[in-house]
Amino acid sequence: MPNYPGKRKGTRRIVIWAKLEGDAKSKPHEWIVEGTKADGAVFEARKKVELAQKRNLAPRTAPLFSSFCVERYAPYARRHLKAGTWERRHYQVATLIRHFGRLKMHAIGLVDVERFKEIRIEEGLKAVSINGELSVLRGVLEYADALGVVVPRLKWKRLPERGRGRVRAWTTEQVQALYASARELAPEIVPLLTFLINTGCRKGEAIMAEWSWIDFKANMIRIPTSDVWQPKSDRPREVPMADAVRAVLAGPRLHETWVFPNAWGRRFRDFPHAAFWAARTAAGLAGGVHTTRHTYASHALAAGLPLRTLADVMGHTTTKVTELYAHMMPGHLDAARNAVNIGPSVAVVKKGEKVRSRP
Numbered sequence: 001m002p003n004y005p006g007k008r009k010g011t012r013r014i015v016i017w018a019k020l021e022g023d024a025k026s027k028p029h030e031w032i033v034e035g036t037k038a039d040g041a042v043f044e045a046r047k048k049v050e051l052a053q054k055r056n057l058a059p060r061t062a063p064l065f066s067s068f069c070v071e072r073y074a075p076y077a078r079r080h081l082k083a084g085t086w087e088r089r090h091y092q093v094a095t096l097i098r099h100f101g102r103l104k105m106h107a108i109g110l111v112d113v114e115r116f117k118e119i120r121i122e123e124g125l126k127a128v129s130i131n132g133e134l135s136v137l138r139g140v141l142e143y144a145d146a147l148g149v150v151v152p153r154l155k156w157k158r159l160p161e162r163g164r165g166r167v168r169a170w171t172t173e174q175v176q177a178l179y180a181s182a183r184e185l186a187p188e189i190v191p192l193l194t195f196l197i198n199t200g201c202r203k204g205e206a207i208m209a210e211w212s213w214i215d216f217k218a219n220m221i222r223i224p225t226s227d228v229w230q231p232k233s234d235r236p237r238e239v240p241m242a243d244a245v246r247a248v249l250a251g252p253r254l255h256e257t258w259v260f261p262n263a264w265g266r267r268f269r270d271f272p273h274a275a276f277w278a279a280r281t282a283a284g285l286a287g288g289v290h291t292t293r294h295t296y297a298s299h300a301l302a303a304g305l306p307l308r309t310l311a312d313v314m315g316h317t318t319t320k321v322t323e324l325y326a327h328m329m330p331g332h333l334d335a336a337r338n339a340v341n342i343g344p345s346v347a348v349v350k351k352g353e354k355v356r357s358r359p
Contacts, residue, residue, distance in 0.1 A: 003040045006032055012040030018051045062150055065108065065140075066101030069093055072147065073140050087204070087270065092136045100137070106150040113137075113156045127159035134158070168287045169298035181282035186275035191248040192260045193276075193292065198242040200296030200314045203289045207268035209259040214241075214249060221245075223315075237315050 002015040012033050019026040029051070033043045063071075074093060078086050099116050100108055113134065120130045134156065141151045170178070175197060182190050196206050205223055213222050221239040241249075255261040262268050276289055287294075293314070300310055 003037060003044055008032075010034060012037060012043075014040055014044050014047065016044065016047055016051060062104045062106045064101065065103050065105055066097045068105055068144060068149065069097055069101075069140060073143055076143060089136065092133050093140075095133055096137055096140070105141075105144055106152060108141075108152055108154070110154055110156060113154065117159060121159075127161045131158045131161065167294045167297075168291055169294045170285060170287070170291060172299075174283070174285055175295065177283040178279060178285060182275075182279035185278050185282060186272070188263060189272055189275050189279070191251075192272075193279075194244055194248045195260070196289070196292035197295055198245045199239045200293050200300070201239065202293065202315075203271045207260060207271055210257055211253065211259055214259065216241075216246070216249075219246065235315070237312065239313055 002017075004013040004015070005011075006013045012035060014031045014033060015028050017026045017028050029047075031043070031047065033040055035043075074090065077089055077093075081089060099119065100112060103112065116134075117130060120133070138154075141154070144151045178193065179190060182193055192206055195201065195209070196203065199221060201209075201221075201223070209221075213224065215222055219241040221241055222236070223239065224236045249259065255265055258267045260268070262272070271289060273289070280287070285291075297310060297314065300313075301307075305313075
């Protein structure tokens with residue numbers, strides 16, 4: 001029995017032979033525990049189970065990264081993440097599988113992570129996006145570890161991210177240029193663009209919009225929380241319906257449920273980025289789909305909408321995010337222009353007269 005009396009009174013020496021990861025052959029694993037022989041037997045039984053689990057997950061039987069992501073992590077994430085979050089996350093998981101998929105879980109090393117960074121940088125991805133993908137990788141490894149899968153304990157450095165600059169917004173003339181190019185290249189997205197620019201909604205909210213959200217009597221768009229859609233703030237909100245939006249929505253309905261169905265009459269699984277980028281490029285503009293949200297905020301503030309009201313309309317939980325748009329408010333720094341105005345005393349210098357400094 002590998003349950004011996006310890007050298008110190010009231011202790012037991014537990015010895016179990018086992019072959020684990022990295023071992024060429026079985027070797028003894030030893031512990032000193034407090035208690036009686038019965039306590040030692042309980043400890044021994046528990047350790048045997050733990051060691052058996054580790055043996056069963058030795059490198060020769062460790063799952064591939066791709067298999068684990070598809071069979072274990074994806075179902076777990078889909079159950080526990082919001083629908084909108086999973087829509088983004090599954091693209092990140094697919095990218096990780098493309099780079100790490102052929103490696104076994106225990107074999108992923110820092111060299112592989114650093115190579116991943118290099119490749120993504122070469123592909124033109126920003127540091128913030130690469131760090132986001134690596135955060136998902138860390139989540140996959142942590143979940144695997146919680147299930148008892150042998151995984152490496154990796155600590156990598158995040159890529160330095162550039163500080164947040166001022167948000168970009170389009171002028172009325174630029175928006176009209178975008179509409180014009182969209183009508184020519186992708187007319188099906190013109191109603192979608194009109195909705196985004198005149199409501200400040202997120203792109204996910206637009207492609208998930210249902211007719212039940214639209215209240216024509218009150219001229220209001222009521223964005224709820226449901227099994228299908230969960231707002232980023234986890235709170236329902238109301239967005240006033242501009243006349244331009246009402247005119248777009250008043251036309252024939254292309255689907256009984258979805259306000260903006262795709263070309264096949266079904267709900268978009270992702271925003272039609274290709275059509276948007278084509279129209280945006282043709283219009284000579286810079287910025288992504290989220291610029292429509294910044295544009296709404298810019299024009300709303302220019303029209304005199306208070307920051308607090310803008311925060312409610314845009315679904316910001318606090319005004320901290322909304323304050324990013326403060327520089328767009330007309331004359332928002334005018335009051336500070338002469339708030340501090342301390343200059344030197346005026347000295348009249350006559351020809352040939354020296355100016356003495358005051359004590």
